[in-house]
Amino acid sequence: MIQIENATKTFGQGDSAFTALRDVSVDIAANEFFTLLGPSGCGKTTLLRLIAGFEPPTKGAILLSGSDISRLPPNQRPVNTVFQNYALFPHMSVAQNIAFGLEMLGKPKAEIAKTVDEMLRLVRMEELKDRRTSEISGGQQQRVALARALAPHPQVLLLDEPLSALDLKLRKEMQIELKRLQSETGITFVFVTHDQEEALTMSDRVAVMNAGRILQVGSPRDIYERPSERFVANFIGESNFLDAERIGGDVTLAAGGSFAAAVPEGVPEGKVSVLIRPEHIRVRGGQPEAGELSAKVETVVYSGDATTLHLRLATGEVLKARMANAPDSDAAVPAEGQDAAVSIAPGAVTVLRD
Amino acid sequence: MSEATTHRPTYRPGELEAEANAADNRNRWLLSLPALVIIVCAAAGPLLVMVVYSFLTPGDYGNVKWEFSLEGWIGTLVQRDIFDDTLMWADAHLSIFWRSLSLSLITTFLTLIFGVPTAWFIATQPPSRKQFWLFLVTVPFWTNLLVRTIAIQELIRSEGVINLVLLKIGIITEPIQMMFTDFAIGFGMTYVYLPLMVLPVYAAVDKLDFRLVEAAHDLYAGRWTAFRRVILPLIKPGIIAGSILVFVPSLGAYVTPRVLGGGKNLMFGNLIELQFGAGRNWPLGAALSLMLMAAVMVSLIFYVRVTSREQADG
Amino acid sequence: MADARKGYSVRTLPGFAIVALFTLVALYAPIAILVVFSFNEGTSLAIWEGFSLRWYRQAIANEAVQDAALRSLFLALSASFVATTAATMAALATTRTRRFPGRTIIYALINQPLMVPEIVTAVALLIVFAWIKVWTGHTSMIYLIVAHTAFCIPFAYLPIRARLETMDMSLEIAARDLYASRWLTFRRVTLPLMWPGIVAGLMLAFVISLDDVVITEFVKSAGQETLPTYMLGQLRRVVTPEVNAISTAILLAGAILVSLFFRLTNRQS
Structure with missing residues (x-):
């Protein structure tokens, strides 16, 4: 559907030059909910603007369904954007905003009216169609922005952190709403966010970006469970990083214990770093048995649904373990200062590329 | 999923950006063009022609002869004795320069005295009333300068309201001659340029963070000490802006001195006019104009320097 | 207090x-x-002799005043219209942009009439226009219109630029994204949003042109008196309240325009 080929984008010149994108290549499939995830300044919004045509790439090209659109101005690309600040036209009503794109495409009046009604229904804004955009709430503005961008039925919908201005409850609702709209319309969504939870909940695939590069592309499960790099693992969820020695598909932790591990391409044998998620670790009081590591409990933090333990391993490394709380689990959690036995769930160890 | 690509686009690095930038630059210049052409034809261009004219020889009945001459520039400061060609300082010109400078400075000073408290007063009003007071100061600013000068003229004439009232009360027995004096010019300029002082000072006071003044009071400063040590330095950019805004048009004033100063109390602007009227010495007039322009430019550059340094400090 | x-x-x-x-x-x-x-029954400017509209009647009946008033109006309308159009285009070109080559030059030129004392511009125009008038033998109002347009441009430019700078640029990008061409983006989004600034600029330019006396005095050909130059001429003679009546009319017109301008620029912020 959309192919980004070796896109580089540099702003400014000389000493003040800033490279927002570095040789980024990615293919986004039709009907996909694709998310660009990364911290602010990682280049995700720049990539979106390149696809929309608001900026030309410094190097590289953008293809849509196999044809080059790098030179097309935004009004000739079958791509629409939901802006972060919504960018609703303040001098037009809700309905006029939604009709704008259709008018510009020169659609007949009757068809425009029909589509606008459809869109209003789709985003549940029928009652407010004659309101000025300044007279409706942030969440409603958000839905109007969505309807306006969907009305011309673009091949691709670009969403630039559209939920960031909403409060938590509304954001959760809109996440589900967006997912529903995407499957109902069958339009390819490219969604930009810095919120890892949002990305994992909504996406078919996620691209994790940092410092102008795409580090990893994969399903939410891949990204979370099989991160290829330390940055990805760190950015998404809580992580433990341990030193280990790899031989083939097996790693031996410096702290002891051998595990079968997932290994990304291009990692040499020998010393490696491995990731273990805190919730994949079990802890019990007492001395370790075979296959368990010995540790000392340093702190115990209760946080409602779970309890997090900080454990000091024999190597001096600190391991975080997160254990779900159950009504009777209190006795099972060792106290601070106690010795503990640590077991790691099978398949929980992932080798990182670093 | 990636579709079969029929051709791989290859762009040189920066090619697309260069195209977009070139188009953007071209559009911006094209859009600016009408304004630029008009201004070059009827403002900037003629100034350059005037530079040429300042180096020509005066014509017998005004205008110029196309012969190179430095007389225009020399004539700004010295004059030739009609009989023996000796050079001496052009006292008439020097006294006019001095009048222009001193009256402009006095005007600036007086507008400061009246303008700063006014600006302060307006800026410290509650927001609802502030707009109203500001409006009151702005209206005279945009109303006809000639009309405001006429209003002053009628006020200070020998048969004007001021003299009439003073005669009635018996303070004076003869009307005071105020018209056609330097006093009249200074008074008139202070009146017409006062809003130019109030507006920028107002803007500065309006931006003032009054917590700083409170901090000064908290640290045992009295009202005047706080004003001198805290407030004044903070609103200085506004005061400098206002001073320049008053000084520059005062220096180049033409209408007010013409109406209130009459034929004898000339200022720089009137001296220039004289060379194009009765004086019939266009090169001298051109040279004087360029001198005035240079003086104004120096003031403006000084202003830009000071304000940019203030901003850098802040 | x-x-x-x-x-x-x-x-x-x-x-x-x-x-x-x-x-x-x-x-x-x-x-x-x-x-x-201006409402005085008698000829004095300091002794009240009763209310009368005599001087207004006299001013209106005066053909020279009628002539000058109509010329002032015509001049201010044409100059402010052309100046606002040019200033609008220039404002669109010079706001909301990275530094492009020549931006400083464009800024400097647009503001140039503000930097130079009026008397200097006036004599410079006298020199150039006198030359053109002799060369072509043409002495219509065009000289005054061009001269007024030039010094009105920076005044019209100010509020338009101020308006544009507070405008959300993403609105125009959104219009482009929604298939609007450059022209349609301007007509449907940019123009309606910047309209208050344009009207404010037009009014400011109109007032500035209507008030001008110095440049007009030096550029006008014989028989091209405007209201301000007519009044300046009258001041050399015995001044009667007729001048006050004309002044009052000008003040009123100016005050109305400035009030409208004030409302317009305050509402937008």
């Missing part, structure tokens, strides 16, 4: 309020006296 209930206020400075009130009164008193005596 200081309200006892508020107690000690750091916003109060001794004497400032009195000076301010005096200044505000002084700002209006001369104008008020001028207006009052």
Whole structure:
């Protein structure tokens, strides 16, 4: 559907030059909910603007369904954007905003009216169609922005952190709403966010970006469970990083214990770093048995649904373990200062590329 | 999923950006063009022609002869004795320069005295009333300068309201001659340029963070000490802006001195006019104009320097 | 001033309020006296002899005044219209942009008429236009219109630019994203949003042109008096309240326009 080929984008010149994108290549499939995830300044919004045509790439090209659109101005690309600040036209009503794109495409009046009604229904804004955009709430503005961008039925919908201005409850609702709209319309969504939870909940695939590069592309499960790099693992969820020695598909932790591990391409044998998620670790009081590591409990933090333990391993490394709380689990959690036995769930160890 | 690509686009690095930038630059210049052409034809261009004219020889009945001459520039400061060609300082010109400078400075000073408290007063009003007071100061600013000068003229004439009232009360027995004096010019300029002082000072006071003044009071400063040590330095950019805004048009004033100063109390602007009227010495007039322009430019550059340094400090 | 209930206020400075009130009164008193005596029955500008519209009637009946008033109006309308159009285009070109080559030059040129004393521009125009007038033998109003347009441009430019700079650029990008061409984006989004700025610029330019006396005095050909130059000429003679009547009319027109301008620019912010 959309192919980004070796896109580089540099702003400014000389000493003040800033490279927002570095040789980024990615293919986004039709009907996909694709998310660009990364911290602010990682280049995700720049990539979106390149696809929309608001900026030309410094190097590289953008293809849509196999044809080059790098030179097309935004009004000739079958791509629409939901802006972060919504960018609703303040001098037009809700309905006029939604009709704008259709008018510009020169659609007949009757068809425009029909589509606008459809869109209003789709985003549940029928009652407010004659309101000025300044007279409706942030969440409603958000839905109007969505309807306006969907009305011309673009091949691709670009969403630039559209939920960031909403409060938590509304954001959760809109996440589900967006997912529903995407499957109902069958339009390819490219969604930009810095919120890892949002990305994992909504996406078919996620691209994790940092410092102008795409580090990893994969399903939410891949990204979370099989991160290829330390940055990805760190950015998404809580992580433990341990030193280990790899031989083939097996790693031996410096702290002891051998595990079968997932290994990304291009990692040499020998010393490696491995990731273990805190919730994949079990802890019990007492001395370790075979296959368990010995540790000392340093702190115990209760946080409602779970309890997090900080454990000091024999190597001096600190391991975080997160254990779900159950009504009777209190006795099972060792106290601070106690010795503990640590077991790691099978398949929980992932080798990182670093 | 990636579709079969029929051709791989290859762009040189920066090619697309260069195209977009070139188009953007071209559009911006094209859009600016009408304004630029008009201004070059009827403002900037003629100034350059005037530079040429300042180096020509005066014509017998005004205008110029196309012969190179430095007389225009020399004539700004010295004059030739009609009989023996000796050079001496052009006292008439020097006294006019001095009048222009001193009256402009006095005007600036007086507008400061009246303008700063006014600006302060307006800026410290509650927001609802502030707009109203500001409006009151702005209206005279945009109303006809000639009309405001006429209003002053009628006020200070020998048969004007001021003299009439003073005669009635018996303070004076003869009307005071105020018209056609330097006093009249200074008074008139202070009146017409006062809003130019109030507006920028107002803007500065309006931006003032009054917590700083409170901090000064908290640290045992009295009202005047706080004003001198805290407030004044903070609103200085506004005061400098206002001073320049008053000084520059005062220096180049033409209408007010013409109406209130009459034929004898000339200022720089009137001296220039004289060379194009009765004086019939266009090169001298051109040279004087360029001198005035240079003086104004120096003031403006000084202003830009000071304000940019203030901003850098802040 | 200081309200006892508020107690000690750091916003109060001794004497400032009195000076301010005096200044505000002084700002209006001369104008008020001028207006009052335009309704005087007698010829004096200082002794009240009863209310009358005599001087207004006389001014309206005066053909020279009629002629000058119509010319002023025509001149201000044409100059402000052309200046606002040019300034609108220039404002679109020079706002909301990275540094492009020549931006500083464009800024400097647009503001140039503000930087130079009017008398200097006036004599420079006298020189050039005198030459063109001799060369072509053409002496129509075009010289005045061009000269007025030039010095009106920076005034029209100011509020338009201010308006554009507060405008959300993403609105135009959104329009482009929604298939609007450059022209349609301008007509449907940019123009309606910048309209208050354009009207404000037009009014400002109109007032500036209507008020001008210096440049007009030097550029006009014989028989091209505007209202201000006509009045300047009259001041050399015995001044009657007729001048006050004309002045009052000009003041009124100016005050109305400035009030509208003020409302327009305040509402937008």
